[in-house]
Every structure is written in C-alpha cells, then in structure tokens.
Amino acid sequence: MSSGRNDQAGDDAQAAEVPFRAIVEQSLVGIYVIQDEVVQYANAVFAGLTGHLPAEIVGMHIRDLTPPWRSEENLQRIRQRISGEIPSMRFRTQGWHKDGYPVDVEVHGSRVIFRGRPAVAGVAISIAENVRFEHELLHSQEQLRALAAYINEDREKQRQHTARELHDVLGGILTSLKMDAARVRRRLERDDNREIVDGIVDLAQEAIDAVRQLSKALHPSLLDHLGLVQAVSRQLDGIAAADQSGAGHRRLSHRAGGADQHRAPCRCNAGAGGDPARRRHPAPRRRRQWPRRRAGGT
Numbered sequence: 632m633s634s635g636r637n638d639q640a641g642d643d644a645q646a647a648e649v650p651f652r653a654i655v656e657q658s659l660v661g662i663y664v665i666q667d668e669v670v671q672y673a674n675a676v677f678a679g680l681t682g683h684l685p686a687e688i689v690g691m692h693i694r695d696l697t698p699p700w701r702s703e704e705n706l707q708r709i710r711q712r713i714s715g716e717i718p719s720m721r722f723r724t725q726g727w728h729k730d731g732y733p734v735d736v737e738v739h740g741s742r743v744i745f746r747g748r749p750a751v752a753g754v755a756i757s758i759a760e761n762v763r764f765e766h767e768l769l770h771s772q773e774q775l776r777a778l779a780a781y782i783n784e785d786r787e788k789q790r791q792h793t794a795r796e797l798h799d800v801l802g803g804i805l806t807s808l809k810m811d812a813a814r815v816r817r818r819l820e821r822d823d824n825r826e827i828v829d830g831i832v833d834l835a836q837e838a839i840d841a842v843r844q845l846s847k848a849l850h851p852s853l854l855d856h857l858g859l860v861q862a863v864s865r866q867l868d869g870i871a872a873a874d875q876s877g878a879g880h881r882r883l884s885h886r887a888g889g890a891d892q893h894r895a896p897c898r899c900n901a902g903a904g905g906d907p908a909r910r911r912h913p914a915p916r917r918r919r920q921w922p923r924r925r926a927g928g929t
Contacts, residue, residue, distance in 0.1 A: 656675065662676070662754055664745055664752045666745055668709060671745065693709065698726075712742045713742060720740060721738070722737070723737050734759060738754070793849055802846070
C-alpha cells in the first residue's frame, strides 16, 4: 500500500516537472543553476553563449566560463547571493567563449534552494549587439564633438580674417578719404563749399567708427592680446561700469526732472506744443541739403 502511494507521488511529481522542463528548454533566454561555483544545470541557450552544449557545460567551474579579469568579480557576486548578503542581483559581465574570446552578457540571478542546499538560479542574455551599438554611438559622439570643434575653430578664423580686413583695409581707405577731405577743406574759401566738405569729413568719421565697431564685434582684439579669460573679465568689468554709470545718470536725471516739475510745471507742458509724444520722440535732425548745380556752370 505504501509502495503504491510512493509510486503515485513520483508519477505526479514527474508529470508536474515535464511542463516546466519543456518551458525552460524552449526558453529564448539562457537559464542556469550554479551551486558550489559549478554549473549544475543550463539550457541550450545559456550553454550556447559560450559555444558549449548543455551536456558539456554542466559540471564546469565558473572560472572556466569567465575571462581571467572577470573571474574573481563574478565569484564574489555568486558568494554574496549564496550567503544571503545580496539575495538577487542584475548586472553586466563577460563570459569566456570556448574559442578563446570574451562575450558580453547580462545576468539576473537570485538565491534558491537546490537539492536541499543554497544555489544561484537565474537567466542570462547576450548583449553583444547592444555593446557594439554603444561603442559606435560613443565613436559617433566623439566625431561629432571633433566636427563641432573644427567648425567653431574655422568660424573663428573667418571672423578674425574678416575683422582684420575691415580694420586694416576698409578702415585705411576711409581714413585716407577723411584726410584728403580735411586738406580740401583747408584750401576752400567759400563757406558753402566748406560745409559740403565738413559733411564728407563727418560721414567718413562715422564710417570709420562703424568699421571699428564691426571689427571689434567680429573678433575683439583683447582675445589676441590677453586671452579668453582675461578678455571676458575685461568685458564684464566694462559692462558693469557702464551699468553703474547709466544708473547714476538716470538717478540724476530723475532728481533734476522732479525739481523742474516742482518749480515750473507749466514749462514742461509747453514744450513741443504740449504733445507728450513729441517730447518722447524728438524730431530727427534735418539732413544737410547739397547745393544744386547751376545751369551752364559749376
């Protein structure tokens, strides 16, 4: 009677084991059981990660399945799970193919009881494609950074060249024009002709100032003489000084304006015909009219 019960229990256990074994054997990921630092079970996918068959890999020590530079690290992780220090762990590591090269894998294993003693059971998948894509991505990012640095360097060279051409060539031409106009002005006798030349001199000076500002904006000369850090520091000091000067000017203007309003409120409204818009936007300066050439003469 007892023997019949035992046989029935064995048949039930075997029947229950068959579906789970079929699932494990047909799994798309590697499944393993490690006990005493030796592989006790491995399905075909796990064995194939290192180029073995399941019958070959069972009984192999972990040192034989990992690269020399990874052996102690992987053994320490197994011991941490066996002892219960870290019951479950997921990490990336490398296996050692039987043909003599490392393979990149991702492992997720936990502490279990196998045949009455602690063991580690888990899954493993190949991440060779992921690692290759990551390396390619890092290489592409390095190339992109190098290209961006080259573009910035080339752009700065172009700006420096343009700034130098503006300052040296166009600035020199305008300066010569201004000097020639000044010499002509000294030789003229009529006031109207002097006024024309004065306008030419003023326009030349405005053009010279504009060229200097453009040249400075494209490539400040402080970069060549002081370097980036000192040039930026000098520029910030100039901005701060200008802000302080402008704030002081606004305070003085506000005080003066308040005093004028208290002393003569009617005079403020009388200017510009009493129109506030005209006080805010004064009329533009009338441009100089060039004298018309007389018929039959100069």
